[in-house]
Amino acid sequence: MNFLQPIGHVVLDFFATTGRLTLFAIDGVTHCFRPPFYGRMIVRQMVEIGYFSLPVVGLTAIFTGMVLALQSYTGFARFSAEAAIANVVVVAVTRELGPVLAGLMVAGRVGAAMAAEIGTMRVTEQIDALTTLSTNPMKYLVAPRLIAGVAMLPILVLIADIIGVLGGFLVASYKLGFNPTNYLQSTWNFMEVEDVVSGLVKAAVFGFIVTLMGCYHGYTSRGGAQGVGAATTNAVVTASILILCFDYILTEMFFAGK
Amino acid sequence: MSAPAAQAVKIRIRGLKKAFGRKVVLDGIDLDVGVGESLVVIGGSGTGKSVLIKCVLGILQPDSGSVQVDGEEVVEIDADGRERINDKFGMLFQGSALFDSLPVWENVAFGLLARKKVTRAQGREIALAKLAQVGLGPEVGQLSPSELSGGMQKRVALARAIAADPEIIFFDEPTTGLDPIMADVINDLIVKITREVGATALSITHDMASSRKIAHRIAMLYNGRIIWNGPPAAIDNSGNPFVDQFVHGRAEGPIKMAVRA
Ligand SMILES: Nc1ncnc2c1ncn2[C@@H]1O[C@H](COP(=O)(O)OP(=O)(O)OP(=O)(O)O)[C@@H](O)[C@H]1O
Numbered sequence: 001m002n003f004l005q006p007i008g009h010v011v012l013d014f015f016a017t018t019g020r021l022t023l024f025a026i027d028g029v030t031h032c033f034r035p036p037f038y039g040r041m042i043v044r045q046m047v048e049i050g051y052f053s054l055p056v057v058g059l060t061a062i063f064t065g066m067v068l069a070l071q072s073y074t075g076f077a078r079f080s081a082e083a084a085i086a087n088v089v090v091v092a093v094t095r096e097l098g099p100v101l102a103g104l105m106v107a108g109r110v111g112a113a114m115a116a117e118i119g120t121m122r123v124t125e126q127i128d129a130l131t132t133l134s135t136n137p138m139k140y141l142v143a144p145r146l147i148a149g150v151a152m153l154p155i156l157v158l159i160a161d162i163i164g165v166l167g168g169f170l171v172a173s174y175k176l177g178f179n180p181t182n183y184l185q186s187t188w189n190f191m192e193v194e195d196v197v198s199g200l201v202k203a204a205v206f207g208f209i210v211t212l213m214g215c216y217h218g219y220t221s222r223g224g225a226q227g228v229g230a231a232t233t234n235a236v237v238t239a240s241i242l243i244l245c246f247d248y249i250l251t252e253m254f255f256a257g258k
Numbered sequence: 259m260s261a262p263a264a265q266a267v268k269i270r271i272r273g274l275k276k277a278f279g280r281k282v283v284l285d286g287i288d289l290d291v292g293v294g295e296s297l298v299v300i301g302g303s304g305t306g307k308s309v310l311i312k313c314v315l316g317i318l319q320p321d322s323g324s325v326q327v328d329g330e331e332v333v334e335i336d337a338d339g340r341e342r343i344n345d346k347f348g349m350l351f352q353g354s355a356l357f358d359s360l361p362v363w364e365n366v367a368f369g370l371l372a373r374k375k376v377t378r379a380q381g382r383e384i385a386l387a388k389l390a391q392v393g394l395g396p397e398v399g400q401l402s403p404s405e406l407s408g409g410m411q412k413r414v415a416l417a418r419a420i421a422a423d424p425e426i427i428f429f430d431e432p433t434t435g436l437d438p439i440m441a442d443v444i445n446d447l448i449v450k451i452t453r454e455v456g457a458t459a460l461s462i463t464h465d466m467a468s469s470r471k472i473a474h475r476i477a478m479l480y481n482g483r484i485i486w487n488g489p490p491a492a493i494d495n496s497g498n499p500f501v502d503q504f505v506h507g508r509a510e511g512p513i514k515m516a517v518r519a
Pocket residue numbers: 278283301302303304305306307308309310352
């Protein structure tokens with residue numbers, strides 16, 4: 001049964017990697033709760049993930065909101081289009097597009113940078129050097145990034161929600177000629193706390209996924225510049241796929257009963 | 259340099275083996291380093307000198323064998339024990355391994371700051387003093403490691419290794435890449451650290467002049483084993499053809515280099 005062999009390899013590989021990743025995640029999370037804490041590193045990562053991702057996330061959000069308004073205008077019946085567009089924009093942005101697009105953009109920006117930085121530290125023996133200087137690299141490198149990712153992504157997504165809705169508002173009132181006050185009123189009516197909160201919970205999970213993938217692939221990279229390059233690619237690809245997977249799982253958990 | 263009188267064992271290595279895949283690098287190393295002793299390991303490129311040190315440090319996991327530090331077995335030690343043992347160590351990496359996200363002075367003070375023994379201001383002061391010991395002025399402290407030459411990086415790494423005054427220091431090729439005068443300054447520094455501070459040192463070098471100067475004892479690694487060890491004075495008439503060839507740097511002899519002309 002020779003043709004089964006490669007399939008077996010792939011399956012075994014998959015489970016081995018999943019196992020290693022799980023152990024790595026548990027180790028990293030444990031270090032988030034055990035002192036010493038590296039406040040300086042946490043703040044640095046928060047600025048890196050939160051502040052410097054603002055432009056890219058903001059631009060993504062505003063165009064998404066704008067295009068949503070435009071698309072749904074062509075799709076809806078003429079009557080009560082105003083309310084329908086406001087509804088579509090606010091629900092789609094807060095529930096889905098805000099967290100997912102912010103997560104994907106941050107995966108590309110931050111996950112890649114983390115994998116490259118930690119990977120370079122691995123292949124130039126800087127991680128080994130940490131252990132000889134009374135510093136646990138999981139605590140010093142990985143834990144601050146996980147903390148910063150889980151803390152900052154919800155904030156980014158909250159901002160993305162606001163900017164996305166604003167984008168829809170701009171198109172609706174200036175291009176499609178709706179009454180701005182009515183549009184805002186409908187937006188307000190259709191906005192559910194539950195939608196926003198579920199989006200923020202998703203964001204926290206995506207923040208964890210992105211930073212975990214960046215750290216894991218960087219930490220386990222080997223073989224010089226080529227290895228670091230591969231780690232960077234893998235970090236972005238796996239983070240993006242996991243974000244989409246978990247988006248489905250979380251949506252099902254939140255809204256299954258409705 | 260003559261050996262210190264009392265010879266309690268600081269590091270005891272027995273039957274240490276390490277292979278990468280099918281390639282056997284260490285094949286049963288037996289080696290003792292006494293308290294306050296400066297041992298130099300010599301050997302050809304790729305014979306496993308760096309791997310030997312990394313096995314002692316716990317960076318690499320040996321396949322079998324024992325390593326004892328102050329009588330305590332460290333090969334299978336748990337993470338907390340490893341952290342405690344590593345507090346005794348200082349390590350100069352062959353490739354320097356400086357943290358390129360931190361300025362030079364923070365690199366040097368890193369171990370001190372990590373142990374929370376000093377404030378940042380004190381750490382900085384100590385770092386500048388250590389930098390002065392390796393011939394680097396205070397202006398270097400502000401630079402980033404990527405702004406330094408290779409030899410300067412090596413000296414910063416040396417300053418970092420000795421900054422916390424560790425009991426045991428590993429030097430992986432401390433003088434490689436330095437000019438002859440600076441190499442001798444570093445030799446003197448290593449001698450001073452082992453003689454005055456009483457630290458134990460395990461150094462690796464290809465540089466015979468350096469090893470004669472800093473070693474109480476020289477050990478030669480070949481084919482995964484320690485094939486000879488003795489005081490520097492004895493190395494010129496060791497009676498061992500492998501050692502002879504290495505010391506005199508001859509291409510002809512029992513050690514065959516895998517090259518084709
Ligand atoms: N992480 C690793 N994975 C696979 N092989 C390794 C690894 N580290 C070292 N080796 C192999 O082990 C052998 C010994 O390497 P080591 O770095 O100890 O040499 P060395 O004696 O320090 O040489 P040099 O004097 O050139 O620094 C080499 O052949 C190298 O290919």
